[in-house]
Amino acid sequence: MANVRLHHQPQDSASLEGASVARNHEDLSQRKKLWGWLSYAFASEVFAVCSLTLFLPICLEQFARDNGYLLPDRTVPCASASPLAAALDPPRCVVKIGWLWMDSASFSLYVYSASVAIQALTVISLGGVADHPPHRKKLLLSFAWLGAGSAALFFILPSTSPLWTLSAVLAILANVSFGTSIVALNAYLPGLARGTAEVRQAWEEAEKVREESQNDYNPIEETELLEGDSLAGAIDVEREPLAHTTVSPQYKTALENYHRTLARATSHISSLGIALGYASGIALLLIILVPVTLLKSSTFALRLAIGMSGVWWAVFTVPAALWLPGGNALGGADEGARAGGATAQLTSLPSQQKDGGWSMSTEILGAWKRLGQMLHPTEMKKLNNTFWFLLAWFLLSDGFTTITSTAVLFAKTTLHMPASSLVLIGVLVPSAGILGSLLWPRLQRRLAWTNLHALVLLVVMAALIPLYGCLGFLWGVIGWKVRFGGLTSPEEMFVIAIYFGSLYGAFQSYARTVFAELIPPGEEARWYGLYSITDKSSSFIGPLVVGIIADATGNIRFAFFFLVFMLLIPIPVLTMKVDVDQGREDARIYVLQRQDREVDDESAPLVGSSEYNS
Numbered sequence: 001m002a003n004v005r006l007h008h009q010p011q012d013s014a015s016l017e018g019a020s021v022a023r024n025h026e027d028l029s030q031r032k033k034l035w036g037w038l039s040y041a042f043a044s045e046v047f048a049v050c051s052l053t054l055f056l057p058i059c060l061e062q063f064a065r066d067n068g069y070l071l072p073d074r075t076v077p078c079a080s081a082s083p084l085a086a087a088l089d090p091p092r093c094v095v096k097i098g099w100l101w102m103d104s105a106s107f108s109l110y111v112y113s114a115s116v117a118i119q120a121l122t123v124i125s126l127g128g129v130a131d132h133p134p135h136r137k138k139l140l141l142s143f144a145w146l147g148a149g150s151a152a153l154f155f156i157l158p159s160t161s162p163l164w165t166l167s168a169v170l171a172i173l174a175n176v177s178f179g180t181s182i183v184a185l186n187a188y189l190p191g192l193a194r195g196t197a198e199v200r201q202a203w204e205e206a207e208k209v210r211e212e213s214q215n216d217y218n219p220i221e222e223t224e225l226l227e228g229d230s231l232a233g234a235i236d237v238e239r240e241p242l243a244h245t246t247v248s249p250q251y252k253t254a255l256e257n258y259h260r261t262l263a264r265a266t267s268h269i270s271s272l273g274i275a276l277g278y279a280s281g282i283a284l285l286l287i288i289l290v291p292v293t294l295l296k297s298s299t300f301a302l303r304l305a306i307g308m309s310g311v312w313w314a315v316f317t318v319p320a321a322l323w324l325p326g327g328n329a330l331g332g333a334d335e336g337a338r339a340g341g342a343t344a345q346l347t348s349l350p351s352q353q354k355d356g357g358w359s360m361s362t363e364i365l366g367a368w369k370r371l372g373q374m375l376h377p378t379e380m381k382k383l384n385n386t387f388w389f390l391l392a393w394f395l396l397s398d399g400f401t402t403i404t405s406t407a408v409l410f411a412k413t414t415l416h417m418p419a420s421s422l423v424l425i426g427v428l429v430p431s432a433g434i435l436g437s438l439l440w441p442r443l444q445r446r447l448a449w450t451n452l453h454a455l456v457l458l459v460v461m462a463a464l465i466p467l468y469g470c471l472g473f474l475w476g477v478i479g480w481k482v483r484f485g486g487l488t489s490p491e492e493m494f495v496i497a498i499y500f501g502s503l504y505g506a507f508q509s510y511a512r513t514v515f516a517e518l519i520p521p522g523e524e525a526r527w528y529g530l531y532s533i534t535d536k537s538s539s540f541i542g543p544l545v546v547g548i549i550a551d552a553t554g555n556i557r558f559a560f561f562f563l564v565f566m567l568l569i570p571i572p573v574l575t576m577k578v579d580v581d582q583g584r585e586d587a588r589i590y591v592l593q594r595q596d597r598e599v600d601d602e603s604a605p606l607v608g609s610s611e612y613n614s
């Protein structure tokens with residue numbers, strides 16, 4: 001283990017005024033960064049709410065239908081089918097892509113599956129780039145403009161064009177760009193939380209207690225830190241006790257208060273981002289509802305909705321481009337330390353500290369190598385709390401996503417709700433999500449819950465939705481012909497939409513917040529990339545199983561039993577296998593051990609730097 005020279009820099013009274021000015025400047029800078037982060041959440045989430053989950057799948061199916069033919073002879077255009085005949089006995093429409101005939105609905109599903117696969121590959125490849133501060137903002141903005149432009153191009157691509165299959169390419173580019181930019185956005189989250197005034201104050205209080213508890217200690221010039229000890233003391237940021245230091249109860253209490261404050265700040269910022277994202281989706285949904293209704297859900301109306309989401313995405317990305325930190329504006333060593341731990345600063349190799357020694361191809365190749373290392377059994381053992389959480393997230397993300405798709409299909413096919421009612425449900429869910437993402441943190445603070453406790457409670461409450469749907473079978477068993485209870489009436493769907501929305505927004509926020517506490521400092525984008533990959537890689541399982549259940553039984557209500565199972569299974573994993581405090585410490589030790597290996601391999605001296613390699 002290398003020795004690190006620690007510098008004690010006591011403050012005199014003459015420096016207090018300067019420190020106050022610096023603190024005020026830091027507060028202003030932090031608010032600017034935060035608003036930049038929130039502005040991009042407001043800009044990008046509209047694509048997910050309006051296009052990705054609503055208009056884009058329908059539009060792709062309509063593009064295929066406008067160019068498809070009816071079975072069995074495949075000579076009659078699907079567009080020529082009588083609306084009355086289609087309603088009474090819907091004919092199957094197929095479209096030829098290359099040499100392959102496929103169902104028009106399958107075309108939309110295949111495009112989505114392809115976009116998810118490509119998105120996973122892209123996130124893996126570029127996660128390390130997002131961890132590199134000078135390139136994080138460039139990465140986010142590049143994919144933001146690409147995604148927004150791809151969505152906006154639906155304005156000028158009619159379904160009658162010979163190039164109509166480009167709709168698939170545009171949809172894939174938009175979805176891949178959205179997912180990649182969000183990974184870069186999430187990489188800012190830990191640093192933003194550490195930069196808030198209350199977190200800085202909590203850390204300063206902890207430092208004051210530490211210094212007071214060590215008044216009887218005579219420092220030496222050089223000291224060695226044990227495994228797991230932070231090197232941050234050399235640059236006056238987050239620091240853990242030295243090997244020879246006795247940790248006082250007061251200092252331990254102050255550190256615990258710091259970590260609680262940091263967790264609350266992370267949760268607050270994440271919740272605010274979710275709420276603003278939902279608000280943007282609702283706003284645009286209400287705006288485009290008028291032309292879509294007047295145009296009677298024509299193909300042009302669907303293209304218009306997707307194109308407007310692209311324009312919205314582009315316009316509100318401008319504040320993010322102005323306010324998000326990038327390169328040296330990220331804050332130099334201090335920001336790097338706050339976002340990724342000071343150890344990342346101190347152990348940067350000379351070739352890594354200069355931007356000239358960094359290359360995109362090297363980073364991409366290194367990202368795949370690091371992914372293999374991340375998933376190695378020995379590495380998983382070192383971060384077992386992190387990987388247990390990812391296992392739970394694998395099931396939970398699929399369960400929550402499948403609830404949304406199953407509920408819409410159930411409302412349409414079983415409860416026979418009209419399209420206007422489904423649109424209203426689409427507005428109610430994110431509206432309730434805004435309230436939920438803002439109210440749950442307040443409830444958490446009042447009841448002194450940890451982020452993990454709040455997450456588990458949200459999952460339990462969400463499991464009550466499919467369980468309630470299963471009660472619908474009870475009326476048939478006992479022979480009651482009721483029109484209420486167990487999701488047997490359309491009115492219940494509106495109540496369920498509000499209930500689920502109030503949980504879903506908070507669930508997304510708390511899941512992201514808990515994971516933020518378990519990832520190695522300085523590797524935020526890479527681990528959020530794995531977080532996103534875990535989400536996307538499981539997204540096909542739930543809908544596939546629900547489809548099989550519906551085909552086998554002829555009743556989609558049976559899928560509610562599967563959804564209960566999907567949501568309840570991860571709860572023991574979260575409560576019995578995930579220890580956030582231990583996971584946080586394991587992540588810190590993991591970074592130090594890895595950096596020590598890198599330094600030993602390169603035989604390079606430890607130096608300070610304004611940039612760090614992740």
